[in-house]
Amino acid sequence: DGGITQSPKYLFRKEGQNVTLSCEQNLNHDAMYWYRQDPGQGLRLIYYSQIVNDFQKGDIAEGYSVSREKKESFPLTVTSAQKNPTAFYLCASSSRQGIETQYFGPGTRLLVL
Amino acid sequence: GESVGLHLPTLSVQEGDNSIINCAYSNSASDYFIWYKQESGKGPQFIIDIRSNMDKRQGQRVTVLLNKTVKHLSLQIAATQPGDSAVYFCAESSGSARQLTFGSGTQLTVLP
Numbered sequence: 158d159g160g161i162t163q164s165p166k167y168l169f170r171k172e173g174q175n176v177t178l179s180c181e182q183n184l185n186h187d188a189m190y191w192y193r194q195d196p197g198q199g200l201r202l203i204y205y206s207q208i209v210n211d212f213q214k215g216d217i218a219e220g221y222s223v224s225r226e227k228k229e230s231f232p233l234t235v236t237s238a239q240k241n242p243t244a245f246y247l248c249a250s251s252s253r254q255g256i257e258t259q260y261f262g263p264g265t266r267l268l269v270l
Numbered sequence: 271g272e273s274v275g276l277h278l279p280t281l282s283v284q285e286g287d288n289s290i291i292n293c294a295y296s297n298s299a300s301d302y303f304i305w306y307k308q309e310s311g312k313g314p315q316f317i318i319d320i321r322s323n324m325d326k327r328q329g330q331r332v333t334v335l336l337n338k339t340v341k342h343l344s345l346q347i348a349a350t351q352p353g354d355s356a357v358y359f360c361a362e363s364s365g366s367a368r369q370l371t372f373g374s375g376t377q378l379t380v381l382p
Contacts, residue, residue: 163313199359199372200314215369247313257302257363259370261313 160184161262163248168267170235170242178233178265180248186260187253189231193217194245194264203246206231207256235267243269282379289347291376293360296341300362304370305334305345308357317345317358347378355380 161182170176180189188207192200202215206225220239225231231250235242245266249259283289295303301322306314318329320336320343327334333346343360357377361370 161313197374199374201372202369205369249313256368257370258304258316258319260316261306264311264313266311 161248161250161260163246163262163265165265166263168265169270170267171270173237175234175236176267178235178246178248178267180231180233180262181229182231182248182250182262183229184250184252184260185228186250187228188251188256188259189225190249190251190259191215191221191223191231191233192247192249194247200247203233242267279374280377280379282381283350284381285350285352287350289345289350289354289378291345291347291358291360291378293343293345293373294341295343295360295362297362297364297371298341299364300341302363302368303334303336303343304361304363305332306359306361307354308359308375310356314359350378350380352380352382354378 164179190205191203194200201217203221204212204215204223206212209225209228212223212225222234245264247264248262251259304319305317307317308314318332318334320327320334325336331348335344357375359372359375361372363370
């Protein structure tokens with residue numbers, strides 16, 4: 158059963174803490190993306206990676222970091238520098254042939270304690 | 271800067287009626303458009319896409335219309351069902367980076 162998985166579904170962060178959100182895909186897609194979604198708003202691009210060991214900042218990269226050591230995995234770390242981390246985080250992937258058509262995971266909701 | 275926007279934030283339709291969700295875009299270089307459906311607490315689900323060399327594309331119960339002259343995109347859902355209730359996003363892509371720019375979404379509510 159191919160698809161994109163994100164874990165955990167809910168994540169709680171304490172002040173000053175770094176937390177890492179997992180994103181895995183078994184679609185053999187080259188490109189992966191992280192978006193942030195705030196209530197009643199569209200998706201804003203945090204980081205994206207078009208190939209292993211390479212990634213680019215999106216529109217709102219400050220306070221976040223990523224790695225792309227494997228094709229299947231693109232974890233996102235929300236650092237303590239991100240002062241307003243409460244949001245719904247969405248991971249997506251796309252193939253090289255159809256790079257604009259992004260397929261999304263189920264999302265992780267991050268809440269601050 | 272360039273943006274993708276939606277005409278109406280909410281839309282209510284009777285079950286069985288047709289729904290039309292509109293989207294305006296401002297980037298004349300946009301050449302690929304995509305519609306997503308997002309149910310509450312879930313990730314967006316691909317519905318249908320269209321390239322700028324087409325003005326209409328049909329899927330199962332859905333049709334996307336593209337009017338490049340006025341930079342307008344619409345999603346038509348035939349015989350709307352309760353399961354169609356969700357937020358619908360349009361997104362557009364242009365340029366060498368092929369990134370998607372998303373609109374803010376329209377909440378579709380299907381009334382019994």
